[in-house]
Structure formats: structure tokens, C-alpha cells
Amino acid sequence: MTITLGEKWNEALEQVKLWARINSPWAIHFNSGSCNGCDIEILATVTPRYDLERFGVKLQGSPRHADILICTGPVTLQARDRLKRVYEQMPDPKFVVAVGSCAISGGAFQGCYGVVGHIDQVIPVDAYIPGCPPRPEAIIDGVVKLLGSLKKGPEEQRSGGEEVK
Amino acid sequence: MENEKREKFIVPIGPQHPALKEPGHFEFTVDGETVTGATVRLGYVHRGIEKATEDRNWTQNLYLLERICGICSHSHAMAYSLGVEKLAGVTVPPRAQAIRQVVAEMERIHSHLLWLGVAAHEAGFDTLFMFSWRDRETIMDILEGLTGNRVNYSVNVLGGVKVDIDAERADSIRKGLDLLEERTRHYLKVVTTDETFLRRTRGVGFTTTEQAEALGLVGPTARAANVARDVRVDVPYVAYAEFPVTMTLDTGGDLEARFVVRIKELFESYRVIRLILDKLPAGDLTMRMPRRIKEGETVSRIEAPRGELFYFIKSGGGEKPERIKVRTPSINNFALVTGTAVGHQLADMPMILAGMDPCFSCNDR
Structure with a gap:
């Protein structure tokens, strides 16, 4: 059964969807070869001192429930295909945040034989958070900025779902 | 005949999985809810x-x-520096x-508190996870004040250290440790008396001394x-000969004992840090270190x-090392998961795995 809505209804529905997305984005964390430094800082952001959940962000396990993919570390040969698969399993629209120097440029691991490169050589990235590792405040700032850019409206926001290289 | 026809049912977990923050792949063969075999695949x-x-x-x-x-960064840098300094004389x-x-x-304090939280989270005890991570911020503040970074402190240089501890800094460290010691006493009480928690830990993942x-x-x-x-007791390195620690032992051999040993080690760490601060x-x-290191090879533990973290360092007399081999503790401890999994419930697997405190990034390098 298909329901055809009037234009105004459609608009209202889009607004509700955007409102819900901004107020409670769910995030999934994938470590594609990180040293653990960024990972423990991401975990620290959900614990009482920093408490990312007050922005409605929830870390959870399945890519199929996630809006934001938080990536750490350079991409290793072993993790490349897994990273792509996790990205493809996420429903649209999806956003990717690269956390840490390694995720942005390969960092200290440039030139290691097991490292393919950085995150945006494998999947498109929407926000970069630099640091080795970034402080929890920086991670929160990055996620909040990403949420702010979503408010600009559907035309301007660069949603995911681009073809994977 | 019936039994031969029965197929094995394998539960694959990972590499991306909600239990741990790092990628590792596990395959558990199960009969109903009981695990009949376990394999680990590493290297992601x-x-x-x-x-x-x-x-x-x-x-x-x-x-x-x-x-x-990122969790034991100082240990790696220290093992490497000690080895290179030994080579250079x-x-x-x-x-x-x-x-x-x-x-x-x-670092041991921050790592053990981190582990306590993660292991409690695996047991479904999220309150303890949140509490221990809240208190862990105390030691993170101390480390940040002392070294300038929360995670990769970069304290070592070849031939010494970069940071100094003055009287004011020592006071702030002592204050932080007082708070942590009080909280740690509470955690010891929780993991040894909380009835619900003990049902998840007592007798789970048991090894005898011989098996271990x-x-x-x-x-x-x-x-x-x-x-x-x-190693701190057997072959004292850095200042462990002057400021010795006592080994924390437990006869339990199960998960509860692993909780107790790690928490008791925290008290030992508080004591020895205070001792050093008093008599620094x-x-x-x-x-001064030479730019080229003399030819030779050495091990540092x-x-x-x-x-135990083990480094083998070989120098050909040049500006670069000829070979560095790292053997990390996690590779030994993975044998615990495959060795004790059989006979347990599938739901105990995350606990047994977390109980050995795996570090995949150390292990895979």
C-alpha cells in the first residue's frame, strides 16, 4: 500500500525527520587500525565528566541503527573492506566523523606496510577532529558542529550515500 | 548416527562488535547455550x-x-628507552x-580503572562503569597536569625524561591519590560483596595454577x-629496586580473583607513588645520548x-635500528579465552574475554 501525501504534509514530515535526526543522532564507533588512544577518549565522552548523551548522542553497536560513523585510526589492509561494509550497512542519510591525526592523514603510521591510508581514501568523511588523540571536549565540539551543519536544510547538507570508491 | 549428522553451530562475533572497542574476530562453537569450542582471529x-x-x-x-x-603508551616507550640506553651504555x-x-x-592506575569499567560494562553493571570512569578522570587530570597530554604522554626521551615533579605538583598528585584510594576501597567492596555481580564472576573462567x-x-x-x-619484583628495572612493590597474588583463579588482584594492585601503586614523591x-x-648506537643486541623486559612486555632491539651501529621485536602480554593471555571457554555459557564469553584485559592494538601492532 502506498500513501500519497499532499505537499504540505510531506514538508511537515521532512521537518519532523530533521528535528529527530538532530536531536538524537545515534553513533557507531569503528576502529580501523587505531592505537586505542582515540577510542578511550571517545568512550570518555560518554562517561559522566563529559556526557555526550546530553546532546542526545548515543553510542551503540549495530551499523543498521546508526546515523553517525565515528572512525578512528589509519585504515589497515585487513580493516578496509570491513570499514566499507559497515558504512554500506548504515541507512541513509549517514555521516562520517574522522577522529584523530591517523584518521585524517595516516599520522605516525604513514609508510607502514599494513596501512592503506586515511579514512577519506576509503569512505567520504563529513567532519574531521584533529589531535593525537583529540581531547573529549574536541570530540564533542566536532559532533555538535556536525549537528549544526545538518540544520542548514536538506539542499545544503552533504548527506552520505555517495558511491564508495 | 544421529549425532554424526548433527552440524556444528558456529556463532561468529566481530570484527566490528559492540562488546569491545577494538576489532577482533571470535568464533564460538555452541551446543544450545553451552560453548564447545572457541577460536580467535587477530590481525585487524x-x-x-x-x-x-x-x-x-x-x-x-x-x-x-x-x-x-594508547593505553600503555608509557610502557612501550619506557621498554624501548631502557633497551637503547643499555645498548649505548x-x-x-x-x-x-x-x-x-x-x-x-x-598508567597502571588509569589502565586498571579503565578495565574495571569496561569489564563491569560487559557484565551489564553500567553503574560501576560510569563510576570508575568518572574517578579515572582524576588520574587523567594528574597525568595531564604532569605531562601535558591525556593519553600519549611522551614522558621519555632517550637518556632520561622530559618532565619534572616539583613540590607543588607532588601535593596535587597526593590529593588526587587520596580521593582515588577512598574510591578504590569502595570498588573492592563492590566486587567482593555485590551478590548479582558475583554470580557473573565467581567460578567463571577458572584456571588452576598449573593450567595458568x-x-x-x-x-x-x-x-x-x-x-x-x-617483572617489577623478579627483575627490578628503573627505580623498582629502591622503591619496591609487593606482588599481589590471589588463589581464586576465576574472574572474581582477577577483579580483586587488579584492584589490590591499585593500592600498591598509590603506596609506591607516595613513597617516591616523598623521597624523590x-x-x-x-x-646525553649518542646519535648512533653501538652495534649489538639486547632485550628489555x-x-x-x-x-610482561618484551622488547628485542638490534643495532647495526647506525642511526636506525636493524630490528625491533615487540612481544606484548595480550598474545599470551588470549590462550586463556580459548583454553577456558569450553563448558561455559555463551553469555559468559564477553566476561571471560574482558577478564584478561585484551589489547588488540598492542597485540597486532
Whole structure:
């Protein structure tokens, strides 16, 4: 059964969807070869001192429930295909945040034989958070900025779902 | 005949899984809810750091090796520095050695509190997870104040340390430790008396002392099965000869014992840090190191938070090392998961795995 809505209804529905997305984005964390430094800082952001959940962000396990993919570390040969698969399993629209120097440029691991490169050589990235590792405040700032850019409206926001290289 | 036809049912977990923050793949063969076999597949975080050290000079390697693991970064840098200093024949000043030990013990505190939270989270005890991570911020603040960074402290340089502890800093460290000690006493009470929690830990993942020795376990995991194995006591390095620690042993051999041993080690760390702060030797922080290291090879062993960390370093007399081999504690302890999984419920698997405090990025390098 298909329901055809009037234009105004459609608009209202889009607004509700955007409102819900901004107020409670769910995030999934994938470590594609990180040293653990960024990972423990991401975990620290959900614990009482920093408490990312007050922005409605929830870390959870399945890519199929996630809006934001938080990536750490350079991409290793072993993790490349897994990273792509996790990205493809996420429903649209999806956003990717690269956390840490390694995720942005390969960092200290440039030139290691097991490292393919950085995150945006494998999947498109929407926000970069630099640091080795970034402080929890920086991670929160990055996620909040990403949420702010979503408010600009559907035309301007660069949603995911681009073809994977 | 019926039995032969029965197929094995395999539960694959990973590499991306909600239980741990790092990628690792596990396959559990199950009969109903009971596990009948377990295999581990590692290597998702293999970056090839050992080979990469051969392209970088001795000083650059310090920063690369520190990034083998973000949780025990100081241990890696310290093991490497101790090895290179031994090769070069340089004696590090006692004040630098003592500061290295202070930071190593602080790292143990942060690592054990982190583990306590993660292991409690696996048991579904999220309140303890949140509490222990809240208190862990105290030690993170101390580390940040002392070294300038929360995670990769980069305290070591070849021939000494970069940071100094003055009286004011020592006072703020003491204050933080007082708070932590009080909280740790509470955690010890929780993990030994909370009835619900004990049902998840008591008797789970049990190993006898003989089994633990045969599996080659190291670190707190081995000490929880009454295996007296601690590099800090057996072969004291840095300042552990002047400021000794006592080995924490437990005869339990199960998950509860692993909780108790790690928490009791925290008290030992608080004590030894206070002792060093009171009697910090005076003197220089660094010694001059040659740019080229004399030809030769050496091993250096230290006790990382997870167990014995082993470095083999070979120099050809040049500006770069010829070979560096790292053996981390996690590779030994993985035998515990495959060795004790059989016969347990599937739901106990995350607990047994978390109980050995796995570190995939150390292990895969």
C-alpha cells in the first residue's frame, strides 16, 4: 500500500525527520587500525565528566541503527573492506566523523606496510577532529558542529550515500 | 548416527562488535547455550610498526613505538628507552628513573580503572562503569597536569625524561591519590560483596595454577591464579629496586580473583607513588645520548599494566635500528579465552574475554 501525501504534509514530515535526526543522532564507533588512544577518549565522552548523551548522542553497536560513523585510526589492509561494509550497512542519510591525526592523514603510521591510508581514501568523511588523540571536549565540539551543519536544510547538507570508491 | 549428522553451530562475533572497542574476530562453537569450542582471529589492527621502525631513526622510533598502544603508551616507550640506553651504555640519572616509575604506576592506575569499567560494562553493571570512569578522570587530570597530554604522554626521551615533579605538583598528585584510594576501597567492596555481580564472576573462567603456567599467562591474569610472575619484583628495572612493590597474588583463579588482584594492585601503586614523591632523588633529568648506537643486541623486559612486555632491539651501529621485536602480554593471555571457554555459557564469553584485559592494538601492532 502506498500513501500519497499532499505537499504540505510531506514538508511537515521532512521537518519532523530533521528535528529527530538532530536531536538524537545515534553513533557507531569503528576502529580501523587505531592505537586505542582515540577510542578511550571517545568512550570518555560518554562517561559522566563529559556526557555526550546530553546532546542526545548515543553510542551503540549495530551499523543498521546508526546515523553517525565515528572512525578512528589509519585504515589497515585487513580493516578496509570491513570499514566499507559497515558504512554500506548504515541507512541513509549517514555521516562520517574522522577522529584523530591517523584518521585524517595516516599520522605516525604513514609508510607502514599494513596501512592503506586515511579514512577519506576509503569512505567520504563529513567532519574531521584533529589531535593525537583529540581531547573529549574536541570530540564533542566536532559532533555538535556536525549537528549544526545538518540544520542548514536538506539542499545544503552533504548527506552520505555517495558511491564508495 | 544421529549425532554424526548433527552440524556444528558456529556463532561468529566481530570484527566490528559492540562488546569491545577494538576489532577482533571470535568464533564460538555452541551446543544450545553451552560453548564447545572457541577460536580467535587477530590481525585487524596490524599496521606493520616493527618494520617501520627500521626506516626511522632512534629518536623518531620513540614516538612511533609509543603509539603501538594508547593505553600503555608509557610502557612501550619506557621498554624501548631502557633497551637503547643499555645498548649505548648510558646510565640514566636516578631522578629520571624515579619519575619514569611514577608515570608507569600512574598508567597502571588509569589502565586498571579503565578495565574495571569496561569489564563491569560487559557484565551489564553500567553503574560501576560510569563510576570508575568518572574517578579515572582524576588520574587523567594528574597525568595531564604532569605531562601535558591525556593519553600519549611522551614522558621519555632517550637518556632520561622530559618532565619534572616539583613540590607543588607532588601535593596535587597526593590529593588526587587520596580521593582515588577512598574510591578504590569502595570498588573492592563492590566486587567482593555485590551478590548479582558475583554470580557473573565467581567460578567463571577458572584456571588452576598449573593450567595458568601451562597456558603461559602473564600479568594480573596469571597472578589471579597464584602464579608468582611480576617483572617489577623478579627483575627490578628503573627505580623498582629502591622503591619496591609487593606482588599481589590471589588463589581464586576465576574472574572474581582477577577483579580483586587488579584492584589490590591499585593500592600498591598509590603506596609506591607516595613513597617516591616523598623521597624523590635529586639530580639531572637527562643524560646525553649518542646519535648512533653501538652495534649489538639486547632485550628489555618491563611489567606493563597487562603483564610482561618484551622488547628485542638490534643495532647495526647506525642511526636506525636493524630490528625491533615487540612481544606484548595480550598474545599470551588470549590462550586463556580459548583454553577456558569450553563448558561455559555463551553469555559468559564477553566476561571471560574482558577478564584478561585484551589489547588488540598492542597485540597486532
